[in-house]
Amino acid sequence: MTPLEVPDKLVFMHEDHAETVRDIAGEPRPHHAGHDHHHGSELSEVELRVRALETVLVQKGLVDPAALDAIVETYEVKVGPRNGAHVVAHAWSDPGFKARLLEDGAKAIRELGYGGRGGEHIAVVENTAGVHNLVVCTLCSCYPWPVLGLPPVWYKSAPYRSRAVIDPRGVLAEFGVELPEETEIRVWDSTSEMRYLVLPMRPAGTEGWSEERLASLVTRDSMIGTGLPLNPEKLQ
């Protein structure tokens, strides 16, 4: 008798994979989503279905094709973690801004020109020597879009959503983040329209750095809480 095949993880049915278009710090690059990177085979069923739906929506006058393109461009190219890195670097450099950021996140973030959909209400939570913050949305995928762009697949998936609240140390270990036992961990479950941004600790050895240089240390994961900023010594 053949043994039962028991998958040890959920496998998500991704369609033909696009090329990797992000660098290690999460900087978005122009991505030609319109070009099919499938290997010469027919379009997948899902792809065909999406095209059919869009055709009907456009022909019924329910969506404007120009709006569709503008939306895609916004989230592929214009909005991404570089925005959040700018916010963090500015907070590290300007104590007054940092205080305003912790008081009312969305309002202070708007001072830098960022805001809008998916981040109308933002709370910024500060990492300190004694406290590490971790953000999750157990119920769906709520995430501060204007400062971090679209959330990664792992953030939206059942393993992270289920385990961040019950085993944050285990989750952090998977990301290579080991915190001392004495470090308090605060997990923030984004259950309302309030979105969360972690303000990581400024790395040592960055005295006198420009904001632009500081921003280059701020990774996307450090602003979710599943990572730490880059070590200045390791940066080229």
Place this chain on the structure above:
Amino acid sequence: MTSFGPVNPEPNEPVFHAAFEPRVLANVLATGALGLWSGDASRFARESLPPPFYYTRSYYEIWLAALEKILAEKHLVSEDEIAASRPLHDLQDLPIKVFHGEKVAPALARGWPSDRPANNQPRFAVGHRVRIKNINPPTHTRLPRYTRGKTGIVEKIRGHFVFPDTNAHGAGEEPQWCYNVRFSARELWGEDADPKISVSIDAFEPYLEGA
């Protein structure tokens, strides 16, 4: 269910994994901007998809299925039209205000804030001990199951916001006070839990009772 296995983050993950994904995103946002249903309704449509689908499909496939469900319910697009790849039925007389291309940038930059003026005072204050009610509605709620019956401390009054539980079902915005409530891991998971860990949620006033 509290654990679905390893997180397995993908290194250098692209924003989109397939060509259809940004199209789904765009169609969901553009149709959402018609104002015929709320973001809360969209969330309910996704979370109420059959579990075998929900747990095995990719994120944007879930978004697609939920959008199709809503469009069918609202008699805007039907299954036969998708199969035919063209309109087959006229739209009813609905107030359709299409989200035009030139409106996208300012609208996305403004967003759709959900805070609303209050005509009453918050029932709870910072420092109050509160217990999460044991409610298990079949309809939409933002009360996470793992906090039901648990006691925490109000740490912040977030404000007065549209209430998703009613708004998702077209029963009105019914805004409520919303509180940041903190629970110790031991309260949530038992005495063996790490004493250095806490979990905070943003809870609407109808979820809370004094403790």
